[in-house]
Amino acid sequence: MNASDTNIVVGKPLNRVDGYLKVTGEARYAAEFPVAKMTYGVTIQSAIAKGKIAQIDTKAAEQVPGVLAVITHLNAPKADGEKGGGHKVQVLQDNTVLYSGQHIGVVVADTFERAMYAASLVQVRYDEEKPTINMRENLAKAYFPKGKIPREESPDSSHGNVKQGLANAAVRVEQTYTTPVENHNPMEPHATTAVWQGDQLLLYDATQGIFSTQQKVAEVLGIEPEKVRIMSYFVGGGFGCKGSAWSHVPLAAIAARQVNRPVKLVLGRIQMYGPVGFRPETIQQVSLGATREGKLTALRHTGTSQTSTFDEFIEPVGKSARMIYACPNIETSHRLVQLDQGTPTYMRAPGEASGSFALESAMDELAYALNIDPVELRLRNHADVDPSKGLPWSSKSLIQCYKTGAEKFGWQKRNPQPRSMRDGNYLIGWGMATATYPTNRSPASAIAKIMADGTAVVQSGSQDIGTGTYTVMTQVAAEALGLAVEKVRFELGDTKMPKTPVSGGSQTAASVSSAVHLAGNQARSKLLQLALADEKSPLYSSNAEDVIAQNGSFFLKNKSSVSETYQAILARHGMKTIEARADAKLGDEQKKFSMHAFGSQFAEVRVNPDSGEVRVTRWVGSFGVGRILNAKTANSQLIGGIVYGIGMALMEHTIIDPNLGRVVNHDLAEYHVPVNADVPDIEVLFVDEHDPHINPLGVKGIGEIGITGTAAAIANAVYHATGKRVRDLPITLDKLL
Structure with a gap:
C-alpha cells in the first residue's frame, strides 16, 4: 500500500497553515507569552573592547523603585560559559572585558521602563587596554585553525599540483576579493523569557535550535538537560544568528532564579551588533589557470577571516571551490586572525x-x-x-x-x-x-497519531524560523497518512517532542520530512493491519499491497466500493488513537x-x-x-x-x-x-x-x-x-x- 499514489499533496502551492495566526497577531513569539508575575531584564554592555572592570557602581540603579536585582560579576552565581558546545558565552564570572558590547550586567525590574532607566544609572570604570580591531593590519598573525569546517573537513585541501597547473596555463587570473562584516538583522530581536518551576527551567526562546539551546543552557548552569525545557513555536527570522544560544539566554535564567520570578529579556536592535554573532570580514585570493580553449588547469582559493580572542569560528569560503568545477589541480586554505570583537557566526x-x-x-x-x-x-x-x-x-x-x-x-x-x-x-x-x-541532513524523529475522529496530530521538535516548516510538514504528514491537509495538525517547537537538528545548514526540510514521512507511513500501516486482521472489516484478509489510502479511508485498488474509514476501524477496536514513532537515521549515502x-x-x-x-x-x-x-x-x-x-x-x-x-x-x-x-x-x-x-x-x-x-x-x-x-x-x- 502506498498512500502517496493517490493522496498527492506534497509539492502543491498551499497557503501557510500558520498564516491566519500570523496575520491576526495570534502567533506567539518568545517575548509574547503571558506569564504571571513577569519581570523584565535589561543587560548592561561594555563600553570598551578590551580590559578589566575596575569598579562597577550599582547603588543608584538599586534605588530605583521596582528594581529587584542588579546582577554583575560581583554577585552572579557560578556558571561556565565554555560548556555545552557551540559558541563560548559570557555569564558574569569575572571582570574581564573581551569586546565592545559584551554583557557585563543585568538589571531586573517590575517594568521594562524601570529596568532600562536603572541600567542607565550603572557607573563603570575600566582599566582599558589597546584592542586589536583591524584584521588587515594583523594578517601577519593569521594562524591555521584548530577546528574543522562543516562536514568535518580540514581547513586546507589539495589535489593535483596547483603550482604546476598555473605554470602550464595559457591564461591566468589572480585577484584578491574582500567582504566586510555583515549583520543578520532579523525582524524579531533575540528574546528569552525564563520561568523557574522549582528546579525545572522553562525558556521561551527565539532560537533556531531548541535542543542545542537546551543542552547549552543546562551545561552552562550545571543542571541536567532534562530539567530544561525550551519552547519556540514561532521565530521571526534568524538567518544564522539564532543558531546558537548566546550569553543573554543563560543570563535570563540566572536572573529569573535570582529574583525568584519569571524574567523576560529582549535585546534592543543596537544590542544585536556584537554579542550575537555576525558574518566575519574576509580577504580571499583566487588564482585560476586555463587553456586557450577555456579548460581550467588550476584553481586556488584561499581565505582569511576574523575570529574572537576567546573562541574560534571559521568562515569556510573555499568550500565550494573544492567541488564546483572540473579541474585537475585544486587547492583551498583557510586562516584566522584573532580580534578583540565578539565571535562571528553562521x-x-x-x-x-x-x-x-x-x-x-x-x-x-x-x-x-x-x-x-x-x-x-x-x-x-x-x-x-x-x-x-x-x-x-x-x-x-x-x-x-x-x-x-x-x-x-x-x-x-x-x-x-x-x-x-x-x-x-x-x-x-x-x-x-x-x-x-x-x-545536509541529520538524524530526526517524529510521532504520528491518528485520532478517533479521523484527524491526525504529528509532532517533531523542530523550529519554524519563518520558512514554512509548519506548512510543508503538514503536507508531508497528510500524504503519508492518507488524509486531507485540513485533517492534519503538525506541532513543533518544544523539547518535550521528538528530537531534531538545528534549523541551519539548509537541513530542516530534508531531516524532519524524513522522520515525518516514516512516522506517518508507520501509523497508517498499523491502522491498516488492524483492519486486515479483523473479520468485521470489509478489508479482512486482503493484501496490504492491494489497498490504497485517501481522505481518511482505505480502499481496494480494483474495487473502490470495498472500503472503510479510519474512524470506523478505531471505533470498532475501542481505540482513541493509534500512533507510531519514527527515527530517521543516516545511512552510508554520503x-x-x-x-x-x-x-x-x-x-x-x-x-x-x-x-x-x-x-x-x-x-x-x-x-x-x-x-x-x-x-x-x-x-x-x-x-x-x-x-x-x-x-x-x-x-x-x-x-x-x-x-x-x-x-x-x-x-x-x-x-x-x-x-x-x-x-x-x-x-x-x-x-x-x-x-x-x-x-x-x-x-x-x-x-x-x-x-x-x-x-x-x-x-x-x-x-x-x-x-x-x-x-x-x-x-x-x-x-x-
Missing part, C-alpha cells in the same frame, strides 16, 4: 555566500580574459563527478539550470562588450554566476555520493554613469533542488535568498570604530538592507530533479542556495555595465565614480 550560506562572490567574480574575469561567454566557460568546466572526492553526484541538474536560466533571461541577446548596452543615459549590465550549496543543490543566477543592473547609483532591475534564478515540498513557500525561500544577496552586493557593511571597536552603524537607519524599492521582479525556475539517494523524499534544502552566486552575478553585471571591476563588497557609489 550567516545565511556561511562560507558559500562570501566564497561564491570571490570565485564567481574570478570566473567572470577569466571569461573576459579568454573572450569566452561566461555561461559557455562554465559549461566547458562542468564537473561530471566531484573533482576533489571523486564521487558521483546523488543528482545534478546544473547544465539544465544554465540553459533554462539563460533562455528565460534572454542571455543570447547580450553584447559582451563592457559599456555597450544602454537605456537612454543609463548603462545596462548583465551578469551571471553559479549557485551551489551542500545537501560515503557513496557527493550531495549538493545547484543553480544559476542571472542579473540585470542599471547604472547611472553620473552618480554611480546601481539598481538591480531584473533577475532570473534557475535551480535544481530535488523534490519541492511546496511550490509557493519554495519560491518565496529562493526569492528571499536572492534579496539577501542584493543587500550583500550593494548595501550591507558593518562599520567598526578602528580605535574603540564599537559598531558605528548599529541600527536599521544606518545599516542598510534592501527595501521594496531595491528589489526587482525576481523569477525563480525549478528544474525537475529526482534524487533517490539523499533521503526518503528526495528533498534538498533551499534556505541558503538562493544567496549563493547572487553578489557575484551583480558584481559581474556592474562590470559589464561600467567596465569597472569591483572586488570589494559592497559595491557603493564611490567605487564606481
